[in-house]
Amino acid sequence: MTDDASLESAAHLAGVPDEFQRLWTPHRMAYIEGGPQPHVDECPFCWAPQQDDETALIVARGTRAFVLLNLFPYNSGHLLVCPYRHIPLYDDATAEEVAEIGALTQTAMRVVRSVSNNDGFNIGMNQGAVAGAGIAGHLHQHIVPRWAQDANFFPIIARTKALPQLLGDVRRALAEAWPAADSH
DSSP states (O other): OOSSGSSSOOOSSSSSSSSSOOOGGGGGGHHTTTTTSSTTOOHHHHGGGGHHEEEHHHHHHHESSSEEEEOOOOTTEEEEESSSSSOOGGSSSHHHHHHHHHHHHHHHHHHHHHOOOSSSSEEEEEOGGGGGGGSSSSSEEEEEOOTTTTOIIIIIIOOOOOSSSOOOHHHHHHHHSSSSSGGG
């Protein structure tokens, strides 16, 4: 297509043209088809380390904990740090698990910052269903990168979050940037 005359008009295509822009996200069908509660019968954080890193979206593995992408991210690069042991609360973790979760969190912040040039982070743990934990039975810490420009009304008005990258692409970029000494 070298000139405007070769562009096809969309007027005859299905649908009625209107003032709305469309955000097409066909990759999200995996979540819709999976239903409202994937992994109901098994813990996704116990399942993930048994898979290969690409399938489970694991970015790095430690001795006592691992880092993976959130399957339902708030932002691109939204990571979770989980102990391998199936424990529900932070005070159930051993001193060694707490230390490794902290070290992996620090490395994750450095890696995300180097890959995505974000301006800040939200870091936290929701412990127990009443506190908002989606997977209350397995401790996990959220690392959510934030950008000064990422605030908009999409999540408020449309209950939709626009994510500019596919999960597999984000996992690959973060895993490639992860320091070799921190990947066990």
